[in-house]
Amino acid sequence: MCETSPHVGFEASARRRSRAHRWPGRLVCALALPALAAGCGLDVFYALHAIGGQAGILFGAVPVEDAIADSRTAMTTREGLESVVELREFARDQIRLNVDTSFELFYDAGGAPVAFSVSASRRDALEPILWEFPFFGSVPFLNYFDRGSAESKVGELEFWGMDAFMYELDAYSLAVLPNPILSPMLDRDEIDLATLVFHELTHRTVGRSDDGTDLDSRYNESVATYVGRRAAEWYFESRDGAGSARAIEAAARYADDDIVTAFMQDLADRLDAMYASDISADQKLANKATMFEEARSTFTNQIAPSLQYPERYGLLHNMPANNAFVLLYRRYNERQTLFDDVFEATNQQWGSTLRVYQEAAASPEDPFEYLELWLAARQ
Numbered sequence: 001m002c003e004t005s006p007h008v009g010f011e012a013s014a015r016r017r018s019r020a021h022r023w024p025g026r027l028v029c030a031l032a033l034p035a036l037a038a039g040c041g042l043d044v045f046y047a048l049h050a051i052g053g054q055a056g057i058l059f060g061a062v063p064v065e066d067a068i069a070d071s072r073t074a075m076t077t078r079e080g081l082e083s084v085v086e087l088r089e090f091a092r093d094q095i096r097l098n099v100d101t102s103f104e105l106f107y108d109a110g111g112a113p114v115a116f117s118v119s120a121s122r123r124d125a126l127e128p129i130l131w132e133f134p135f136f137g138s139v140p141f142l143n144y145f146d147r148g149s150a151e152s153k154v155g156e157l158e159f160w161g162m163d164a165f166m167y168e169l170d171a172y173s174l175a176v177l178p179n180p181i182l183s184p185m186l187d188r189d190e191i192d193l194a195t196l197v198f199h200e201l202t203h204r205t206v207g208r209s210d211d212g213t214d215l216d217s218r219y220n221e222s223v224a225t226y227v228g229r230r231a232a233e234w235y236f237e238s239r240d241g242a243g244s245a246r247a248i249e250a251a252a253r254y255a256d257d258d259i260v261t262a263f264m265q266d267l268a269d270r271l272d273a274m275y276a277s278d279i280s281a282d283q284k285l286a287n288k289a290t291m292f293e294e295a296r297s298t299f300t301n302q303i304a305p306s307l308q309y310p311e312r313y314g315l316l317h318n319m320p321a322n323n324a325f326v327l328l329y330r331r332y333n334e335r336q337t338l339f340d341d342v343f344e345a346t347n348q349q350w351g352s353t354l355r356v357y358q359e360a361a362a363s364p365e366d367p368f369e370y371l372e373l374w375l376a377a378r379q
Contacts, residue, residue: 046142053115053145054177061105061180080186080193081106087197087235094238095231096351097201105180113168114182116150118142120157120164121323124284125275126268128214128327129162140214140331143169165324171196179204191250194235199228205354208361214331219367221332223357226339229254231350256307260316261333263303267295268326292321335368342371345378 067073068081084103091097107114119141120129128140144150150166157164170184185196202224208216233254236247274287300317304310319325339357346352356374360367 057107061107064104064106067106077186084181084197087194090235091198091201096354098205099201100204101178102201102204103181105178107180108183114184115169116144116147116166117169118150118153118166119324119328120162121327123161123163124281126272126323126327140217163323165322194232195228198231199224202227206357206361208367218331218334222334223339225332226336252308256309260313264329268330289321338371341375345375
C-alpha cells in the first residue's frame with residue numbers, strides 16, 4: 001500500500017490552516033485509505049467515515065474523456081487532464097509502470113482539499129505510531145475526509161503525549177480501487193504534476209506488503225519518490241530535449257531536494273542519537289527544543305541560500321519541533337542514491353530496474369539490504 005505522499009517541497013505558499021499543511025511537490029502521493037475495515041483499537045466510526053468519503057469520490061467521478069469533452073469544463077482543467085493522460089501514456093510505454101485503471105476518472109473537489117492525513121510519533125523518540133487494519137496491516141497514518149475529524153484526532157494524540165502532524169491531501173493512491181484524477185492535483189505546475197503522476201503509478205507497480213513495522217511504507221514511498229523524479233526528468237528530456245528549459249528546471253529542483261533531504265537526514269540522525277542517550281526524559285525534551293531551534297537557524301542562514309528555488313521550502317524556516325514531521329520527511333526520501341545505483345547498474349533500463357525493485361519488495365528481508373546485496377553481487 002502507498003501512504004500519504006509528501007514531497008516535502010514545503011512551499012512557502014502552501015496553505016496553512018490550524019495545524020494542517022498542504023504538501024506540494026513530491027510529497028504528493030497519499031496512500032490508499034487503510035480504513036476499508038475497522039482496525040484494532042479504532043472504532044467503527046473511523047471505518048465508516050473512510051468508506052463513505054471514498055465512496056463519495058468514486059461515485060462523483062466521471063470518465064476523463066467526458067470531462068475533457070464537456071464544454072462546461074474550464075480550459076485550465078481540460079489542459080491539466082490532457083497532461084495527465086499524456087503522462088499516463090508515457091509512464092506505461094516508456095517507464096514500464098503499471099497504469100491499470102489509474103487516472104481514467106476525474107473528480108472535481110470544487111476547490112476544497114480532498115482529504116487530510118494524520119501521522120504521529122512518540123514525543124521523545126523518532127518512533128512512529130502504527131495503526132493496525134485487517135487485510136491491510138500496519139500503517140503510520142490515518143486519512144480523513146473532513147478537517148474537523150482530522151483535527152480532533154490530532155488533539156487526541158497530543159492529549160496522550162504524542163507528536164502529531166496533519167496535512168492536506170491533493171492526491172492519493174488506492175491499492176485496489178481506481179485512482180481518479182483529483183482536481184487539486186491540477187493546481188500543481190507541470191513539473192510537480194509529472195512527478196506526482198509517476199510517483200503514484202510506481203505504487204501500482206512496486207509494493208512491499210506489511211511486516212508489522214513502518215519498513216513497508218519507508219520502502220514504498222522512497223522508491224516512488226526516486227522513480228517519480230527520475231521518470232519526470234526522462235519525460236521532459238524526451239518531450240522537450242535534454243537542454244530544454246523545463247528539463248533543466250526539473251533537474252535543478254531535484255538537486256535542491258537532495259540538499260534538503262541531506263539536511264533533514266542529518267537532523268534525524270542527531271535526534272536519534274540524542275534520544276538513545278542515557279539522559280532523563282525531561283532533558284531529552286529540552287534538548288529536542290534546542291535542536292529544532294538550531295535546525296531552523298541553519299536552514300535559514302546556510303541551506304536556503306544554497307538552493308536554486310528556496311521559496312519551495314518555506315515551511316522549514318518555521319519547522320515544528322515535531323518528531324512526526326521529521327519521520328514523514330524521512331519516510332519519503334530514504335536511500336535515494338541506492339535506487340539510483342540500481343538504475344545505473346541496469347544500464348538505465350526501466351523494465352529491468354523495476355523488476356529489481358519488485359524483487360526487493362518481495363524479499364522477506366530488509367528491501368534496502370536486498371538492493372545492497374544485489375549491487376554487491378554485480379561488482
